[in-house]
Amino acid sequence: MPLSTLCLRCGLCCDGTLFTTVAVRPSEVEPLRQRGVPLVERADGSPALAQHCAALEGRHCTVYAERPESCRRYRCHLLSALAEGEVSLDEALGVVDQTHALVDAVARALPPPRPGEPRAVMQRARQAGRAPGTSALSPEAQEARDRADAFLVRHFQGRFGHGG
Numbered sequence: 001m002p003l004s005t006l007c008l009r010c011g012l013c014c015d016g017t018l019f020t021t022v023a024v025r026p027s028e029v030e031p032l033r034q035r036g037v038p039l040v041e042r043a044d045g046s047p048a049l050a051q052h053c054a055a056l057e058g059r060h061c062t063v064y065a066e067r068p069e070s071c072r073r074y075r076c077h078l079l080s081a082l083a084e085g086e087v088s089l090d091e092a093l094g095v096v097d098q099t100h101a102l103v104d105a106v107a108r109a110l111p112p113p114r115p116g117e118p119r120a121v122m123q124r125a126r127q128a129g130r131a132p133g134t135s136a137l138s139p140e141a142q143e144a145r146d147r148a149d150a151f152l153v154r155h156f157q158g159r160f161g162h163g164g
């Protein structure tokens, strides 16, 4: 099916590239815990999945049948465009491949992650120089980050919230 083909090649809404957390309803907490998926608490005390999601293996959700409602509801701009026939599957897959290449370019321009830093490349790049103990990005890394962020906004910024 074209929609799942696209998402299985992408994973950007689960791997920390687009979101830092994903909302979880109170009733969804226990089933996720039973599957061994750790949860975090947001500033307002509500439960959430930190991204890169612990349930993501490669680009597959390992709790797909029990994934939170906010995961079920979420559709990025690209997926919506594919569902509505505004882009072909080949075009959408091309956008995903280009995005991964842009994020990989950011990864190459960043210093190796320090202990405690996020696994997600774009989160590290966005925090650099802002979060305590992080150094400012090199001009090369800054340019790569800005290029990737602009592409993400253009192609993925969702029409529906992820609660995150």
Ligand code: SF4
Pocket (backbone or CB within 6 Å): 006, 007, 008, 010, 011, 012, 013, 014, 074, 075, 076, 077, 078, 079, 156
């Ligand atoms: S970012 Fe969009 S295309 Fe990629 S996995 Fe999420 S919903 Fe699917």
Ligand code: SF4
Pocket (backbone or CB within 6 Å): 013, 014, 022, 049, 053, 054, 055, 056, 060, 061, 062, 063, 064, 067, 068, 071
């Ligand atoms: S539970 Fe599954 S669908 Fe939801 S963020 Fe995690 S990997 Fe993605």
